[in-house]
Amino acid sequence: MQNDALATRDRESGTTSAVGRLLRALTDPEFTDEEGRPDPSQVTDEELGSLFVAAYRVDTSAPLAMRAAAATIRAAARDRRPRYTPAACRRLFELLVEECGEHGWADLTLGLDALRDCTGPVPDVSEPARSLVGMCLVRDVVRQPYALLAVAALAGKETLTTAVERLSRDVGPIVADETAVIAGLPPAEQAVLSEMDREHRFVAPLAHTWHRSADNPAYVAFARRALETAADRTD
Known part of the structure; x- marks a missing residue:
């Protein structure tokens, strides 16, 4: 190790x-x-x-x-x-699983950061990613939805589909639309959006998070639809 x-x-x-x-x-x-x-x-x-x-x-x-x-x-x-070395990335995901199992929550953005800054070939973390998503989705309140979708994508298509269905349950059409859009983004773009899930209640997401989102045509199209829907509701 x-x-x-x-x-x-x-x-x-x-x-x-x-x-x-x-x-x-x-x-x-x-x-x-x-x-x-x-x-x-x-x-x-x-x-x-x-x-x-x-x-x-x-x-x-x-x-x-x-x-x-x-x-x-x-x-x-x-x-x-x-x-992070590939071994360190893998170990961190395993520790996140342990943390989530013991306390019901773990900061998923830590694992995504490690993969972003991996020094070698990105390791296969599909197994711990699948475990993390499963433990998060059974809770009444799902925290860090952006990061959860990014981790679900690491676990594979079936897990990602399950996460999208859970996050789209009992929400309005705008949130459901955003969830579907994020699920279809490339992994790097999903990881960027996950920065909005950092656990600092009184600190706004980093400006580059919004700027990078504005560079993605799919997310821009979603934002436009969301604004149009909101405008229609005020008419």
Whole structure:
């Protein structure tokens, strides 16, 4: 796994690097770093991606040093753009499945971001993607619908069709139309729209999300239909 690769690199170098100290802090409950907290600016974007995956399931029950290391990595990941190896991408999707199974929800945009910034051939994540969609769709309220459609597409046509049917249930024609349009977009465009699903209630989606949507003829046509429908209702 990616943790083993990072540890092996450290052993071969004969030194304890920043990434090595951070990795041990994230995975060894007995670890204490006498040299102080490592600076995440010393790790590469690819190493940061692997460390982010290692930090993902560190929670409040973990030792203080482990929680501190995880917080450091998460903050660095917010400020930078981590890169993910194919193995790290696959592992992150598996962790999202675990998270969703335990807590009923997981941030799907994290997995989509990892695939977007994958350093090698994009791995097959259809199995964990299928599990994620299945767990999300059984809930009364479906969160992150844009991201859910993008993840459903990764799982295959049958799963995507099921997701479209569920998201189109008990909604108005405009929402149903948008859902069908998004389901038909290329994966890259679906991933862009998923950025509107980020879990920040008081932060508007990034401007480039809307700009990229405006570049897509299918989504522009939907927006025009939606405006015309809304205008007809006011007449």
